[in-house]
Amino acid sequence: MHVLGRTDDAGPAVRLGHYRAADGSEGATVGLDLDRPHATLIVGKRGYGKSHTLGVLAEDAARAPGVAPVVVDTMGEFGGLAADVVPAHVVDTPTVAAATLPPPAWPALFDLSATDPVGALLWEAAADAETLPAMTATVASASGSDDVRRAAKNHLALADSWDVFDPDGLDAATLLDGEATVLDCAGMDDRAAGALVRAVARGLYDACVDGRPPRLPWLLLDEAHAFFDGVAWPALETVVTRGRTPGVSLVAATQRPSALPSVAVSQADLLIAHRLTAADDVAALAAAAPTYLSGTLRERLPTAPGGAVVVDDATESVHGVQVRRRETPHGGADPRASVRADQSCSDVPQSGHSSSTTGTGVEQTGQ
Numbered sequence: 001m002h003v004l005g006r007t008d009d010a011g012p013a014v015r016l017g018h019y020r021a022a023d024g025s026e027g028a029t030v031g032l033d034l035d036r037p038h039a040t041l042i043v044g045k046r047g048y049g050k051s052h053t054l055g056v057l058a059e060d061a062a063r064a065p066g067v068a069p070v071v072v073d074t075m076g077e078f079g080g081l082a083a084d085v086v087p088a089h090v091v092d093t094p095t096v097a098a099a100t101l102p103p104p105a106w107p108a109l110f111d112l113s114a115t116d117p118v119g120a121l122l123w124e125a126a127a128d129a130e131t132l133p134a135m136t137a138t139v140a141s142a143s144g145s146d147d148v149r150r151a152a153k154n155h156l157a158l159a160d161s162w163d164v165f166d167p168d169g170l171d172a173a174t175l176l177d178g179e180a181t182v183l184d185c186a187g188m189d190d191r192a193a194g195a196l197v198r199a200v201a202r203g204l205y206d207a208c209v210d211g212r213p214p215r216l217p218w219l220l221l222d223e224a225h226a227f228f229d230g231v232a233w234p235a236l237e238t239v240v241t242r243g244r245t246p247g248v249s250l251v252a253a254t255q256r257p258s259a260l261p262s263v264a265v266s267q268a269d270l271l272i273a274h275r276l277t278a279a280d281d282v283a284a285l286a287a288a289a290p291t292y293l294s295g296t297l298r299e300r301l302p303t304a305p306g307g308a309v310v311v312d313d314a315t316e317s318v319h320g321v322q323v324r325r326r327e328t329p330h331g332g333a334d335p336r337a338s339v340r341a342d343q344s345c346s347d348v349p350q351s352g353h354s355s356s357t358t359g360t361g362v363e364q365t366g367q
């Protein structure tokens, strides 16, 4: 297998799929490096395979010795990774300790500035106390106006209602010491998910800076644009710009590359681009496209689901690829009304029931 993302032939790799020639013919098997840290960007319009490809990376990262993948699952699409095909488990209600968010993150969590009186009080409470109840007590005993104290208390009550803060929440050592982890954030408030991602990203980074963990972390984020402009961004920026030296990798998948900070695009050393049509998204990628890309990125972009262009900084090369099928169930398959209709037909008891007794009142064909 030819492996992109490296210039030697050592260490674990993702089996990504096959090379695909311009005429659509299939070539040799192609992989992606898992041995060294990478910043990988997966882009593409809806339904063209971003989550599928992220799942392919997660599957092989889960199997790779010395790699600890952590998948942030915002849509409940990656639970299938834990289907006993690869070593992985799902954390159904992921939590982190409130103290893992630094004081400046608390005003930002509620879109407040640090100079706003309420934002400043939240900052002080986070600097003084380590848990939400202790922060609330600090706020209650603070000097100043009742209105400011009340507003700060309400913000902390809202944070408490997200059920994402717990003194016994996830720590980096646990995430780095076992099989792949899927953090199920489906249905979670966006700000809570942002706080979780910030704490997890920072925790993994610090663990790699402070020590030599048994595995190198790979943080995989689907719908990444949601995290790149919120409370999670400072930690993600650290990983993107400084993660390689301590050994932290990031895989960010998004349908909106134009919504990412330009540094997130320019720092990616591996780009996997599925079909994209929006002019501003193509332009955002083209602006960061390396000089070794001959022709325009727009000309190279594939048109079918699962097809991708891989731009590899390590080998300074660009390749057409067909991504392989998933080995674990993909939870993000497009919902189809016709499939639902077929299923509900087969769910209907067959003995002695006319279509009217099913309660649908709709005549089904093909029965």
Ligand SMILES: Nc1ncnc2c1ncn2[C@@H]1O[C@H](COP(=O)(O)OP(=O)(O)OP(=O)(O)O)[C@@H](O)[C@H]1O
Binding pocket: 044, 045, 046, 047, 048, 049, 050, 051, 052, 053, 255, 305, 306, 307, 322, 323, 324, 325, 326, 330, 332, 333, 334
């Ligand atoms: N390489 C592939 N091989 C086979 N099927 C694929 C491949 N890539 C994607 N698909 C299928 O195409 C459909 C859409 O894929 P996917 O959910 O990954 O798209 P997406 O770009 O993440 O969309 P969204 O933004 O809506 O999440 C799914 O049914 C998926 O199984």
